[in-house]
Amino acid sequence: METSPARPDAERSGSPAAAGDGRGSVELQGVTKKFGTFTAVDDIDLEIGDGEFFTMLGPSGCGKTTTLRMIAGFEQPTQGEVLIDGQDVAGLPAYKRPTNTVFQNYALFPHMTLEENVAFGLKRKKVPKDEIKRRVADELERVGLSGEATRKPAQLSGGQQQRVALARALVNLPKVLLLDEPLGALDLKLRKGLQVELKKIQEEVGITFVYVTHDQEEALTMSDRIAIMNKGRIEQCAGPEEVYEKPATTFVAGFIGVSNLLPARVISGSEVAIEDGPTVSTPDAAGFTTGEELFAVVRPEKLEVSTPGQAPGDRPGIEGVVESSLFLGTATQLGVTVADGSKLTVLVPNASEEERQRLPGGGARVYLSWEPEHMHLVTESPGEDGTENFQPMQTQDQGDQTK
Amino acid sequence: MNLWSRIRENAVLYIGILVIFYMLAPIVVIAIFSFNDPTGKFNFEWAGFTTQYWAGAFDNEEINRSLWLSIRLAFFTSLGATILGTLIALALVRYEFFGRKAANLLIVIPIATPEVVIGAALLSLFVYASAALGFTTLLIAHIMFSISFAVIVVRSRLIGFDRRLEEAAADLGAAPLTTFFRITLPLLAPGIAGALMLTFALSVDDFVISNFNAGAEVTFPLYIFGANQRGIPVQVNVIATILFAVTIIAMTFVILQQRRAEKMVEKRADDDKKASVAIPI
Ligand SMILES: Nc1ncnc2c1ncn2[C@@H]1O[C@H](COP(=O)(O)OP(=O)(O)OP(=O)(O)O)[C@@H](O)[C@H]1O
Ligand SMILES: [Mg+2]
Numbered sequence: 001m002e003t004s005p006a007r008p009d010a011e012r013s014g015s016p017a018a019a020g021d022g023r024g025s026v027e028l029q030g031v032t033k034k035f036g037t038f039t040a041v042d043d044i045d046l047e048i049g050d051g052e053f054f055t056m057l058g059p060s061g062c063g064k065t066t067t068l069r070m071i072a073g074f075e076q077p078t079q080g081e082v083l084i085d086g087q088d089v090a091g092l093p094a095y096k097r098p099t100n101t102v103f104q105n106y107a108l109f110p111h112m113t114l115e116e117n118v119a120f121g122l123k124r125k126k127v128p129k130d131e132i133k134r135r136v137a138d139e140l141e142r143v144g145l146s147g148e149a150t151r152k153p154a155q156l157s158g159g160q161q162q163r164v165a166l167a168r169a170l171v172n173l174p175k176v177l178l179l180d181e182p183l184g185a186l187d188l189k190l191r192k193g194l195q196v197e198l199k200k201i202q203e204e205v206g207i208t209f210v211y212v213t214h215d216q217e218e219a220l221t222m223s224d225r226i227a228i229m230n231k232g233r234i235e236q237c238a239g240p241e242e243v244y245e246k247p248a249t250t251f252v253a254g255f256i257g258v259s260n261l262l263p264a265r266v267i268s269g270s271e272v273a274i275e276d277g278p279t280v281s282t283p284d285a286a287g288f289t290t291g292e293e294l295f296a297v298v299r300p301e302k303l304e305v306s307t308p309g310q311a312p313g314d315r316p317g318i319e320g321v322v323e324s325s326l327f328l329g330t331a332t333q334l335g336v337t338v339a340d341g342s343k344l345t346v347l348v349p350n351a352s353e354e355e356r357q358r359l360p361g362g363g364a365r366v367y368l369s370w371e372p373e374h375m376h377l378v379t380e381s382p383g384e385d386g387t388e389n390f391q392p393m394q395t396q397d398q399g400d401q402t403k
Numbered sequence: 404m405n406l407w408s409r410i411r412e413n414a415v416l417y418i419g420i421l422v423i424f425y426m427l428a429p430i431v432v433i434a435i436f437s438f439n440d441p442t443g444k445f446n447f448e449w450a451g452f453t454t455q456y457w458a459g460a461f462d463n464e465e466i467n468r469s470l471w472l473s474i475r476l477a478f479f480t481s482l483g484a485t486i487l488g489t490l491i492a493l494a495l496v497r498y499e500f501f502g503r504k505a506a507n508l509l510i511v512i513p514i515a516t517p518e519v520v521i522g523a524a525l526l527s528l529f530v531y532a533s534a535a536l537g538f539t540t541l542l543i544a545h546i547m548f549s550i551s552f553a554v555i556v557v558r559s560r561l562i563g564f565d566r567r568l569e570e571a572a573a574d575l576g577a578a579p580l581t582t583f584f585r586i587t588l589p590l591l592a593p594g595i596a597g598a599l600m601l602t603f604a605l606s607v608d609d610f611v612i613s614n615f616n617a618g619a620e621v622t623f624p625l626y627i628f629g630a631n632q633r634g635i636p637v638q639v640n641v642i643a644t645i646l647f648a649v650t651i652i653a654m655t656f657v658i659l660q661q662r663r664a665e666k667m668v669e670k671r672a673d674d675d676k677k678a679s680v681a682i683p684i
Contacts, residue, residue, distance in 0.1 A: 074570055094573040095582075107571035111589045120585075121575035172575065 023085040024050040024175040024208035026071060031080035033066050033232075040066045042232035043080070048176075048210060048225075053202050055211045057219040058229030059255070064212040065104075067229075068178050071210065073097045085175055095124075100169035102179040106161045108153035114140065114164050115149045121172040139171040142201070159190045170201070176208045183218065195222055216256050220244060228252050235381055251381035253297045260303065260344040261295040262318070264377070272296060272377060276339035277318040284377040294379050300347040302374040305334065305360065308367045317369030320344065322360050332359060336368060344368065430647055437640035444634030456637040460645070463638045469626035470642060476538070476622060477606035480545040484602040487546070488553025489595060495554070496561040513551045521548055522615035529616060536618025544616045545609060549602040556601060560594030600653060607646075 026048040033041040041063040048054045056064045069075040070082055073094035082089050089097055100121065109117050115136055122132045140146050143163035153161055162182060169177055182198070183191045199222050202209050213219055219226050220240045227237040228251070236248035247253035250261055263275040266288045273279045274296055288294060308319055320338035327350075334346040346368060348359060360366050410417070436446055440453035461467055494500075495507055513521065525544045526536075534540055568590065572582040588595075610624040617625060627639055 072574060074573075094570070095576050095578055099574070101571070101574045103567055103571060105565075105567060107565070107567040109568060109571070109586060120572070120577070124576035124581065168575070 025083075025085060026054075026176055026208065026210060027081075027083040027086075028067070028071075029081045029083070031067070031070060031077045031082060033063070033070060033075060034078045039232055041070070041077075044229075044232075044234050046227060046234070046237065048208060050208055051206045053199070053209045053211065053222060053224045055213060055219045055223035055226045056229055057213055057216060057226050057255070059214055062229045063232040064214070064229055065180055068101070068180050068210065068212050071176070072099050072101050072178050098175040099178055100172050100174040100176075102162075102165045102169050102177065102182045104181045104184055106153075106165040108161055108164055108168070110153055113150050113152055114145060114156075117153065117164060118168045118171050120168065125172070135171055139167040142170075143167045158186055159194065162186060162194065166198070166201070170205065170207070173205070174207065176210060179209060179211045181213055182211075184213070184215075191218070198222065220256070228255060230255075230381060233382070246376050247297060247378050249378050249381040250295050253295075253378050258300050258345050258347075260298045260300060261378075262298070262338075262342065262344075263340065264294055264296045266290050266292045266294065266377075274316070274318065278316045280316040280372055280375060282372055282375055282377065284375075288377065288379075292379075294377050297376045297378050298344075298370045298374060300333070300345040301331075301349070302370050303344065303346045303368045304370065305346055305348060306367050306369065307360075308365050310367075315369040316372060316375070317367050319365065319367050322362055322364045322366055325359065325361060334359070334366075336366060338368070433640050434644045434647070437637060437644050439637060439640075441637065446635060446637050446640065456641050460638055460641045463636055466623075466626065466636065466638050466642065469621045469623045472538075472620060473607050473623035476541055476545060477603045479542055480549055480606040481599045481603040483542070483546040484549035484553045485557075485595060485598045488550050488598055488602075489557045489591070491550070492554045492557040492561055496558055496564075510551055510554050513548050514555075518548070518609075518611040522612040525612065526615040536616055537620055540616045540618065541613060541620060541622070544612050545606045548609070548612060549605050552601050552605060553598040556598040557591065557594045560591055560597075564590065604650070 026046070028044055028046040030043050030045060031041060032039065032043050044067065056067060058064055066075060070077050071084070073089065073092060073096075076090070084098060109120065112120070118136045118139055119132050122135060127135075137146065137149070140149055143166060145160060145163055145167070148156065148160065153164065156164065162185075166182065179198075183194055186194065195218060198209075211219075211222065220243075223240055225237060225239055226243050227234045228243065229235065230251050236243060236252045238246075238248075243252065244256050247256060247259065253259035253261065262277065264272045265275070266285050267273050267279065268290055269286050270283065271279055271281045272285050272294075280296070304315075318338050320336040322334055323337050323343065324335035326333040326335075329350070331350055332348045334348065336344045336346055338344060436449075437456060438452050438454065439446055439449055440451040440455070441448070442450045491510065495503065495510070522544070525540075525547065529536060529540050564587075568586055569582050572586045573579075577585065608624065609622075610628060613622050613625055614628075621629070623642075627635060630636065630639070
């Protein structure tokens with residue numbers, strides 16, 4: 001209570017239902033959800049730690065919302081268990097769970113003022129009136145809407161509504177806050193600003209955030225850990241850097257920014273043979289069995305372009321023909337077709353105009369080389385061709401920033 | 404030629420005016436004749452201006468009794484029909500059950516059935532059950548034919564209802580009953596109010612079905628019909644005009660409400676534009 005009343009920490013210590021008591025963990029054990037014969041979520045296991053900013057990332061329809069709804073209690077798993085704070089919550093209805101949700105469309109109560117919206121959860125918990133008043137005022141102040149307390153949601157802009165939705169959930173200090181694409185409906189500029197704000201708030205209150213998004217950039221910038229989902233399964237669950245640098249599958253490599261996939265085969269515990277290309281020694285190979293077919297991933301900015309025959313040193317490389325050249329401002333993007341017919345993307349930073357002029361144009365034969373440590377091995381996603389998921393260039397830039 | 408092309412250009416307007424005149428003329432006549440001072444029993448010929456019937460609008464005992472009966476009947480009818488109609492609409496929209504599609508269709512049948520048929524059928528039912536005709540049988544009959552309308556009005560509101568609001572309430576710790584009274588019901592209120600008004604009006608207005616099932620009771624429409632033989636008192640015009648005015652006021656109220664809701668939506672779109680400019684990032 002030593003800080004000003006606007007400080008959220010102050011009332012957290014004063015409230016008996018305070019979160020941040022170190023027990024906001026979520027665990028999914030073999031959770032499957034079927035709708036009829038369709039499997040929306042397929043046998044997933046997750047362990048989310050207390051106070052973690054955990055993101056579920058994946059394309060539309062991969063089962064992110066369904067997973068979140070099972071944690072919130074709106075859906076019951078067909079199989080498997082959900083544990084919150086170590087407790088199996090099977091059969092516990094949504095209104096009895098220690099979670100709160102920020103819905104994608106906000107779902108603000110249109111017939112109530114902002115104040116009433118934010119106070120709704122506290123009233124259900126029978127928190128004393130004056131405490132409700134104080135906490136609601138503090139929360140509205142935190143999200144910068146004190147002046148609008150008596151307005152109705154319909155009188156607010158999208159960004160403001162999003163803040164109210166956040167305040168309405170956060171004011172209850174849940175053990176776990178579930179956020180379903182909370183910034184999905186906002187324009188880019190607003191989204192960027194709120195990303196920073198959300199992350200700050202999460203660090204401030206220390207509540208576990210389970211965040212759903214299909215925006216890889218958002219996931220990379222905000223999360224402590226990311227689970228990348230595809231077709232109801234989790235393909236990889238790791239920190240943002242690991243996900244970006246060491247994707248586990250072709251799908252992950254494709255979904256997190258542009259990746260070049262070269263078919264390859266493991267020939268020993270320390271070497272892989274690139275199809276129609278060189279044999280490269282890499283410590284990554286130790287994780288696979290000899291003879292396994294997989295893919296070597298090299299990020300577009302890690303490929304170096306040179307004239308065939310003039311290759312620098314003993315770097316592994318592959319020959320190809322330039323198909324396209326695209327000026328992107330800070331970089332030039334080359335499309336190169338290599339021997340086995342696959343198309344690689346190369347990103348050459350634009351240092352100066354004259355350097356750019358020297359870049360090979362369409363039809364030129366080039367040699368693409370890379371440092372062995374920049375090459376990473378991934379397995380093919382089950383039933384998935386990772387190359388389908390190549391993302392537009394902006395994504396690549398974002399990936400760079402996170403490193 | 405000039406005149407002809409002018410008429411052609413504005414044909415929609417002229418026809419519109421004619422149609423409106425056609426629709427409103429009878430009502431205007433009734434209002435005008437509420438100021439008439441008829442010489443004989445019949446109030447069909449203009450005989451001079453007077454406000455005496457407005458001053459003594461409620462002087463006729465017989466009219467008052469029938470009017471009061473109609474209002475009481477309409478009150479309970481709208482209440483009963485709207486409560487039942489709301490529950491039926493909830494069941495039809497929200498729950499999957501055997502025969503739901505059929506029920507959705509069957510619910511409009513009373514609207515499509517000729518009133519004479521409903522009236523006669525109800526009468527034979529009451530006779531078969533040896534129920535004494537009177538207020539109760541009238542109420543049962545009125546609720547019966549009003550329910551369909553209530554269901555339709557509430558159902559349309561329910562179909563546009565965002566179920567995620569109820570999930571949001573549950574998420575914030577509201578038990579199902581709390582959610583129903585705090586979220587569902589308030590948001591359905593405009594539909595429910597609409598159903599109340601509509602069923603009230605239908606009940607006050609009904610003649611055919613009442614005629615079969617009233618027994619010795621005389622509702623306002625039944626009174627007017629009876630009085631028509633002997634000459635309708637001018638008070639009937641006065642009361643009809645009052646009823647009409649009340650309807651107009653209620654409608655204006657509803658329209659204004661609608662306008663306000665639309666303005667809010669516009670304002671919100673404006674704010675969005677402003678916000679995306681104002682927030683420095
Ligand atoms: N109630 C339901 N009944 C039938 N199918 C459903 C239901 N809810 C979800 N699904 C299906 O399950 C799959 C996963 O849905 P989910 O909403 O979890 O996807 P998502 O990852 O959140 O996608 P998005 O990014 O589009 O929100 C989809 O194919 C969807 O059609
Ligand atoms: Mg979703």
